[in-house]
Amino acid sequence: MKHNFGAGPGILPHEVLKQSAEAVLDLNGIGLSLLEISHRSPEFESVLNEAVSLVKELLHVPAGYSVLFLQGGASLQFSMVPYNLLPQDKTAAYLETGVWANKAIKEAKLFGTPVVVATDKENNFRTIPKKYEVPSDAVYFHITSNNTIYGTQIHEFPKSEIPLVCDMSSDIFSRDISVADFGLIYAGAQKNMGPAGTTLVIVKDDLLGKSGRAIPSMLNYQLEIDNGSMYNTPPVFAIYVSMLTLRWIKAKGGVAAIEKANEEKARILYEEIDRNPLFKGVCSAEDRSTMNVCFIMEKPELEKPFLKFAEERDIIGIKGHRSAGGFRASIYNAMPITSIHALVDVMQEFAEKNK
Amino acid sequence: MKHNFGAGPGILPHEVLKQSAEAVLDLNGIGLSLLEISHRSPEFESVLNEAVSLVKELLHVPAGYSVLFLQGGASLQFSMVPYNLLPQDKTAAYLETGVWANKAIKEAKLFGTPVVVATDKENNFRTIPKKYEVPSDAVYFHITSNNTIYGTQIHEFPKSEIPLVCDMSSDIFSRDISVADFGLIYAGAQKNMGPAGTTLVIVKDDLLGKSGRAIPSMLNYQLEIDNGSMYNTPPVFAIYVSMLTLRWIKAKGGVAAIEKANEEKARILYEEIDRNPLFKGVCSAEDRSTMNVCFIMEKPELEKPFLKFAEERDIIGIKGHRSAGGFRASIYNAMPITSIHALVDVMQEFAEKNK
Numbered sequence: 001m002k003h004n005f006g007a008g009p010g011i012l013p014h015e016v017l018k019q020s021a022e023a024v025l026d027l028n029g030i031g032l033s034l035l036e037i038s039h040r041s042p043e044f045e046s047v048l049n050e051a052v053s054l055v056k057e058l059l060h061v062p063a064g065y066s067v068l069f070l071q072g073g074a075s076l077q078f079s080m081v082p083y084n085l086l087p088q089d090k091t092a093a094y095l096e097t098g099v100w101a102n103k104a105i106k107e108a109k110l111f112g113t114p115v116v117v118a119t120d121k122e123n124n125f126r127t128i129p130k131k132y133e134v135p136s137d138a139v140y141f142h143i144t145s146n147n148t149i150y151g152t153q154i155h156e157f158p159k160s161e162i163p164l165v166c167d168m169s170s171d172i173f174s175r176d177i178s179v180a181d182f183g184l185i186y187a188g189a190q191k192n193m194g195p196a197g198t199t200l201v202i203v204k205d206d207l208l209g210k211s212g213r214a215i216p217s218m219l220n221y222q223l224e225i226d227n228g229s230m231y232n233t234p235p236v237f238a239i240y241v242s243m244l245t246l247r248w249i250k251a252k253g254g255v256a257a258i259e260k261a262n263e264e265k266a267r268i269l270y271e272e273i274d275r276n277p278l279f280k281g282v283c284s285a286e287d288r289s290t291m292n293v294c295f296i297m298e299k300p301e302l303e304k305p306f307l308k309f310a311e312e313r314d315i316i317g318i319k320g321h322r323s324a325g326g327f328r329a330s331i332y333n334a335m336p337i338t339s340i341h342a343l344v345d346v347m348q349e350f351a352e353k354n355k
Numbered sequence: 356m357k358h359n360f361g362a363g364p365g366i367l368p369h370e371v372l373k374q375s376a377e378a379v380l381d382l383n384g385i386g387l388s389l390l391e392i393s394h395r396s397p398e399f400e401s402v403l404n405e406a407v408s409l410v411k412e413l414l415h416v417p418a419g420y421s422v423l424f425l426q427g428g429a430s431l432q433f434s435m436v437p438y439n440l441l442p443q444d445k446t447a448a449y450l451e452t453g454v455w456a457n458k459a460i461k462e463a464k465l466f467g468t469p470v471v472v473a474t475d476k477e478n479n480f481r482t483i484p485k486k487y488e489v490p491s492d493a494v495y496f497h498i499t500s501n502n503t504i505y506g507t508q509i510h511e512f513p514k515s516e517i518p519l520v521c522d523m524s525s526d527i528f529s530r531d532i533s534v535a536d537f538g539l540i541y542a543g544a545q546k547n548m549g550p551a552g553t554t555l556v557i558v559k560d561d562l563l564g565k566s567g568r569a570i571p572s573m574l575n576y577q578l579e580i581d582n583g584s585m586y587n588t589p590p591v592f593a594i595y596v597s598m599l600t601l602r603w604i605k606a607k608g609g610v611a612a613i614e615k616a617n618e619e620k621a622r623i624l625y626e627e628i629d630r631n632p633l634f635k636g637v638c639s640a641e642d643r644s645t646m647n648v649c650f651i652m653e654k655p656e657l658e659k660p661f662l663k664f665a666e667e668r669d670i671i672g673i674k675g676h677r678s679a680g681g682f683r684a685s686i687y688n689a690m691p692i693t694s695i696h697a698l699v700d701v702m703q704e705f706a707e708k709n710k
Binding site: 001002004006007008009010011012017018020021022024025031032033035036037038039071072073074075076078079083103106107110188190194195196197198214215216217218219231232233234235236237238241316317 | 356357359361362363364365366367372373375376377379380386387388390391392393394426427428429430431433434438458461462465543545549550551552553569570571572573574586587588589590591592593596671672
């Protein structure tokens, strides 16, 4: 069995994969594949409704918010957010915590002049900036909750009068959040929610309709709300697998239980990194991510041999992002603790051999 | 066995479904699901490369064109086309042949003043307009090759000096086309190419970079070309299933062989509609689609009983679109001729019982 530490599209629960494969052949015994049914069929409508309900239940989404399943990934959200929320003559604030935040800022520049309130770029994003001021005239404040490439995570969300917009692509459903503290949350599915191909959006309804822009239909949140995420044919399969994954989270005891397990998994791995003389963490201890654990080796010349050593022992996907180097073990919700132990064992075995 | 005449997401070849289900469990025996591998892995890169190659091979795409697999369906193309091709001070021409053409026109209006060269709206789109003039200053001329709702199809593409942009969502890969006659072709996958969740675009490179607009990255064809359809995480599963479907088309003898089979299937069904005293076609005989066969009953009061009669005999998905009424039998590439015979048998049996 392989231990899949890949950063995404990432590991999914085995039972979700099994049921998804069955549905590709025959959905619930109806004699048709999930792939060849109408998105307007009662079968798919019930899938989409259940997916939306599970999001609301698992995240305790309060009244006044809409839940959407869209396409285009977080990258399309980078444009949709200013299209829908940012009037021509207004500004928006952004916290720059890495490449993805930077891409969001780049898109916002097509719609005006976003203010970058803080960045840790000079330090290769090893820390989440905490001291900054959000201009009071900003219509929203955009943050990235978890930075896959650098292994940093915002553990305490900023308190702000200004609606908080958050890219949660890599840690949604990994920990309890208070949706009421956000104006808009979005997340590509392919880390903790499902396969690549759909994007979750949770938006506070009363933020919409104020940008004064002529928004292309497919980029218009309100139109998607009015059409229940079916303005056009939705990505049926990706939504189905997401629904199964959300069911799995619920069966595991919900997000609070998942969070507890994630904290334990991260603790074990960081402990080994800090303990093992061959390895060291890369980012500020207080900003360490529970999803993407980044580390390097004290002796860089041992990195290639360790990668090979680990791969030979079925530890895969731990090579760090090219812009960060070293290693990155992504330990999303579906990663069992046994795989964490397997990685720790391999680190210890390697250290033993390289004393 | 059910005979799936649904309009889309539509029927897919059984062997494609079988292989897709296997890949969800384990892709090519690598010990990982297709859903949990990186889109940057050699495994997925080879899937995407093969899909692009097969499109080029099956449609004989000439040099100077790029092939993209995107997200958002044809509906996002309705905006991407003017964003990328239409300068602020220029106009574009549209042929209005139904609801989908109309939606494309609606989006183009956000970018300027498109000219509708002809429409058959008054006649509920029963005919493809053939006499019209395309303004010589239009930067492109947009057509919809097949109109699923009304069962009409353009059998002879207009000759035009102006680059032809064509929505081929419902008949791509169903018949031979000369890509060189088009400036841009796009198609949602979910009729003849794969499952919902990816969109094929074939674009003539030298049309790009001239709109002078600040294009959001995810809507920028050139950026997707530069990134080989991987500006962000692509819809891995939908592209994989499309690749398998394209392989299946190739194994069947390519598009020319598929076209021959499609013509035969359509001929048999239209012949029965014209012959059987209970039924009649709805659109102009010369514009009849080989993909979506629309028909009504001479006595409207028999429509409900016939629908029930057919469903009891495993003929499903033949209810007409709500805006057209009657019946619509969608007979995409993957529909076997045995299912056509099954439908014809049911029509004859019903006629026998209702003499």
